[in-house]
Amino acid sequence: MRIKQSFARSFLNEFKLRKFGFNYNHLDQFYRSQWQSKERSVYFLLYKWIWACFFISVFTASLVLQLSGGKLFIFLTNWGIILCLLTQISGAVLATRWHFNSGGARSVVIEARTLKEPPPTPKLVQFYWWCHGVGLSLALIITTVYWIFLHGKMNKPMRYPVLSFVTHCLNSVFMLVDFFVVAFPVRVLHVIYWMLLPIIYYLFTVVYFIAGGLDEYGNHYVYPILDWTTPARAITTFAGVFVLYVIYAIILFALSKFKRYLSRTLNAMDSPHAIGLI
Template sequence: MQMKQSFCRSILNEFKLRKFGFKHKNLDQFYRTQWQNKERSAYFLLYRWIWACFFISVFTASLVLQLSGGKLFIFLTNWGIILCLLTQLSGAVLATRWHFNLSGTRSVVMEGRTLKEPPPTPLLAQFYWLLHGTALSLALVITTVYWIFLHGKMNKPMRYPGLSFVTHCLNSVFMLVDFWVVAFPVRLLHAVYWMLLPIIYYVFTVVYYTAGGLDEYGNPYIYPILDWKTPERTITTFAGVFLLYVIYSPILFAISKFRRYLSRTLNAMDSPHAMGLI
């Protein structure tokens, strides 16, 4: 019951004007994992760089195999992979700065925890926070839309099924795993920024269609469900994508809260003071 009341209070607390921003008092959460007890973790640093290298490899493979005279960049799937790459690379840089205390990062953050007014959130941490939410939500939308509406219905051959599986399925799996690892919170109002990306993409599809743009097989659309010859269907797709964002945003918020609750519970059980509770 107490957990339910705390969760309800946290939801109400989200709908404040300052929650649109990217200031956060617990800055160490951008540099460490939710499950990290020690100040530094070589395993987490290694994990961050493995993730970054994975998405760099996926994007490189896409460039080599599917560039098609630049057509690679017209697909939302590849926008998502680029976002995942930038997200993981930013996380790896932050973890590296923390682990080796570059520019006194760890010292500044730890000293800031003792101050009444914490230091400002670094721009890279704010950028990483925004990127992570945007990349994760977009990955979930891409996976959902592809496997329900596009798989096997694209009217074009699938030349690289392995790469397609990675960019349309494992992208979400890996980002969800990472979401369970990171420590910084989800803010519901940040979903407004996440939704800007599909708006930008839909404007791009209109401009691309109006300019006579074609896909790599000469079709006058990027995706069949975004064919502007049938604007009603395209607008319906647009509304459906926004509905997915509305659904996934509170789910991610709830998972974030549960992740934090579980971490605190496990830490309390590992504490010497917990012996009297057994």
């Protein structure tokens, strides 16, 4: 019962004007894992670069196999891979700076803990936080919509099924794993920023359709569910995606709280005083 009340208070507390922003007092959470007990972790550093290399490889394979005269960039799936790539590269850079104290990154954050007025959140940290939210939510949307509405219904051959599986399934798996590893929180109101990318993409599909754009197989739409010859279906898709964004924002916030609760519980069990709890 106490956990439910705590979650309810935390959820309601999210709806404050300052929660729209990207300032955060505990900056070390952007450089470290939720699960590491020491200031530095070589395992977390290696993990971040492995994840970055994975998305670099996926994007490179997409460029080599599916560029098709630039048609690669008309698909939201590939926009999502680019966001995941930017997320993991920026996260790996931050983890590297923290591990080696590059530019005094670790020293500044540790010193800031003693200050009444914490320093402003660095731009790279804000960019990483934004990218992580946008990339994770978009990956979940892509996976959900593709496997429910598009798989086997694209009116085109699947030339690279392994790559398709990676970009429509493993993208979400890898980003969700990363979500459970990193330490920084989810802001419910950040869903507004998450939604900006699909808004831009939907406007792009309208302009692309009006301009007579075609996919690599000559279809006059990018995705069948965004065929603007039937506007009602496209608008319904548009609305449905935004409902999914709200649902995922609430789920991710709840999972974030659960992750932090689990981390604190495990740390308490590992403490010297845990014997008193047995």
